[in-house]
Amino acid sequence: MAQFINPFSDWGFKHIFGREISKDLLICFLNDLFAGEFVIKSLAFGNKEQIGLSKDSREVIFDIYCTTDEGKEIIVEMQNRGQEHFIDRALYYTSRVIVNQGIKGEWDYDIRPVYTICFMNFVDPLLPLGKLRTDMILADKDNGKMVSDKIRMVYLMLPFFEKTETECENDFERWIFVLKNMNTFERMPFLAKNAVFKKLAEISDLRTLSKKDMDKYEDSIRIMRDAYATYKYAIKTGLEDGRKQGLEEGMAQGMEKGMEKGKAEAERQKNIEFAKLMLSDGDSTEKIQRYTGLTAEEINEIAQSLH
Template identity: 25%
Template sequence: MPDLLDPRVDFVFKRIFGSEENKDVLLAFLNRTFAESGEPPLTEIVLLNPYTDKDAPLDKQSIFDIWAKTDEGKLINVEMQLFNKYDIEKRTLFYWSKRYSSQLQEGQAYTELKKCVTINILDYSFIKNDRYHNVFHLREDHTGIELSDDIEVHFLELSKLNDRSVPVEGGLVNWLLFLKGADKSKWEVLQMNEPTLKKAMDTLEFLSQDREARRRYEERQKYLHDEASMIEWATRKGRVEGKAEGEKKKAEEIARNMLAMGMEVSVISKVSGLTEAEVQSLQTNP
C-alpha cells in the first residue's frame, strides 16, 4: 500500500472533515474540542462550504477552511496551518471580524449577530505555555467578567503533543495524534478511544490509494513547501538588505515575488520592511 497522505495538508484535511459524507466526523471532532472548554455537545451542524471534487489545490479561489453552522446559528471556522506565516493572532481576529459582521443585512438589529468560533490547528508552537489546547474569550482583566460570549478562539498546537504516547481514554488528544501522523500501529487504540476516528482513517487510506488525489496532494505539497521556502528566504534576505540605505528597490522586488505567490499583504510587509500601503500599491501597480 502507498504511503499515507499527510492529513494536515489543507485539502486532505478538508476532504476528511469538511465533506458532506463525513459531517459526522467533523461533529465528533468539534464536540471533543468544545468539551475541553466546558461547552455542551452539538447535535447537528450545517456545512456552509462543503468540500467538492472541483476544489483544486492550486486554485486561489478554493477555500480550505471549514465553515459550519450549528442549529442555533453559531458560526464555526476550522483552519489548518502547516507553516508559521506570522501575525496569526491579527489574521485570526481579522477573519473572525469579517465572519461576524457579515451576518447582518441592511436594517437588521445587532441582536441578530450570533457567536463566531475560530479553531486554529497549528503544526507549530505559538502560545507561550505547554498546553496543546488554548481557548480565548473576551473578559475583564481583574474580575474575569465576560463582556460577550460572541467571540471564542481556539489554538490547537500539534507540536506540543508527545506523539510517542497514546491516551487510554477518549478525548480530543486522540484526534490530534491522528492529525499529527501517529504511527499506524497506534490507530487501533486511537479508534477504540474514539470510534468515529475509524471513518477519518478509512477516508485517509482511500485518498492515499487514489491516483488523482495523490497527484493533487503532491502539487499542493510542492506549493506549500515553495511558499515556506520563499518566506524563509525573503525573511533572511530582507533583514540583511534592509540594513543598507537605498535598498527600497530590492525590498520591492522581494514584495513583488511574494505577491506573485499570492501571499498576504501583512506577511509581505513584515518580511520586506515595506508598509502595507506600499505593498498594496505594488499590487495595483506592478
Template identity: 25%
Template sequence: MRYLDPKADLTFKKVFGEHPDLVISILNALLPFETEEEHIVEVEYLPIELVPETPFKKNSIVDVRCRDERGRIFIVEMQMLWSPAFMHRVLFNASKAYVRQLGSNEKYELLQPVYSLNLVNDVFMPDVEGYYHDYRIVHIEHSDKIIEGLRFIFVELPKFKPQTFSEKKMHVLWLRYLTEINEKTRIIPPELMESPEIRKAVEQIEESAFSDAQLEGYDKFWDGVRVEKTLISDALKKGHAEGRAEGRIEGERIKQLEIARNLKALGLDVASICQVTGLKPEETENL
C-alpha cells in the same frame, strides 16, 4: 492498506467538510466548552468562500465553515506552515463571519459567537509550554471580565504528546489521528479504531477512496508545502546572515568609538584621532 495524511488540504476537507458528525465531534473535543450544554448537536455547512459585500474588498477562503442549531459559527483551519500573516488572516476571517450575521435593520443582540479552531502543523511559540492556546477578548487587569463574540483556538500539533485521561478522551484521539497517520502508516492503533468517529475518519483517508486525479492533486499539495518550507528556510537564513553582518559592523563601530574615547582622554588632537580610527571630526568632538 495505504492511508493519506489527514492534514493535507484534500483529505482534511473531505473528512471535516463533508461529514457533519465528524466536524461536530472534533469541535466538541477541541473547543473549550465548559459544560455539556455548550456542546454542538447539529451543524449546517456554510460556503467556505467569504465573498465581500462590495467588489473593492478582499474575499477569503477557509477550510471548513459551519453553523450550529443555536446560530453559533465555527471556522476550522488546517495550516501546514506558520507565518505571522496567518494570525492576521484568522482574525480577518472570524471578524468577517461575525459582522456578516446581521442585516442592516437587525439588532446587535442577535449576534452569535464565532469560534475559530486553527490546527497548525508547525511550532510558532517555541518559548511557551503547551500546544493549546486559547485567545479571548479580556480586560488586561481583570481577566474575568470578557467581551464575548470571538474566540480563537490555536493548536501546535508538533508539540502534542499523546496522553490518556478519560475526561478528554476524544480530544486526545483526534489529535492522535492528525499527528500519527500519514502515508507510512499501515496499521492504525486499535485504541483509535475503537472510536466510531475516528474509525469513520480513517476510512475517509484510505487511498482507494480517491481518484487518480485527486491523488495527483494530493502529491502537488505536498510539493507546494515543501517548496514553501524551503523558501521560508532560505529567507530565515538570509535574514540571520544579514543580521550577523550588521552585528559585525555595529561591533566595529563600537570598538572605534571606544578607541577614540581613550585617545581623547590621553590628550591626542582630533585630527590624529580621526586618522587612527576613521571617524569623522564631528563624531570625535562629541565624545
C-alpha cells in the same frame, strides 16, 4: 511506509473534515473539543468565501466554514507555517463573519456566536509557551468573567503536544495525537477506542484515493513543500544577511574600540612619562595624582622602577 493523508496539506485537511461524506468526523472532533460545554448534533457547511463589505474589498476564504444546529458559526483553519500577525488574522476572520450577519433596515444586533479554531503546526510567541490549547474570549480584565459568548478563538499549538499513543487520556487528546502524526502512521491507532478513528482511517487511506484525488493530493503536497522550501530559504538568507551585517558591524566596532583603546593607552603612557618627570622634581604623590590621574599604587611602581 506511511499510508495516510498528510492533514497539514490544504487538500488533505479539507478531504478529512470539509466534505459531506466526512461531516461526522468534524462533528465528533468539535464535540470532543468543546466537551462539557455543548453538543453538536448536526451542522451545515457554508460558503467558505466571505464576500467583502464593498465591491473593492477582498474576499476571505476559510478552510472550513459551517453552522451548527444551535446556530453557532464555526471556522476551522489549518496553518502549517507561522506568519506575522497570525493572531490578528484570526481575529479579522472572526470579525468578518460577525459583520456579515448584519441586516439592512431595522435590526437589534442579535448576532450568532462565531467560533474560530486554528490548528497551528508552529509556535506563536504571543500565545502562552508550552501550552497546547489557548481559548480567547471577551471577558472582564479584572475578574475574568465572560461578558459575551458571541466571539471565541481557540488556538491549538500542536508542537506543544508531546504525549505518546499510550499516554492519551481522552478522545480530544487522541484526535490531536492522530492529526499531528498521521502522515507517519502505517496503521491507525485507537481503532478499539472509538469507531470514529476507523472511519478516519478509511477516509484518509492513500490507497483508497482515486487517480483524480491522488493528483490533487500530490499537488497540495508539492505546494506545501514549495512553501516550506521558500520559508527555509528566507530564514537562511536572513541569517546570512545578518551574519554579513554583523561581521561588517563587528569589524567597524572592532576598529573603533581598537582606536579608543590605542588612544587610551597612548594617554596613559604620556601620563606615566609626566609622572617620572614630576617624581624627579620631588613632587608629592598627591600632586602627581592630581595632574596625571594615576593611582597611588601606579605612582609607587613608577618610583620603584626609577630607583
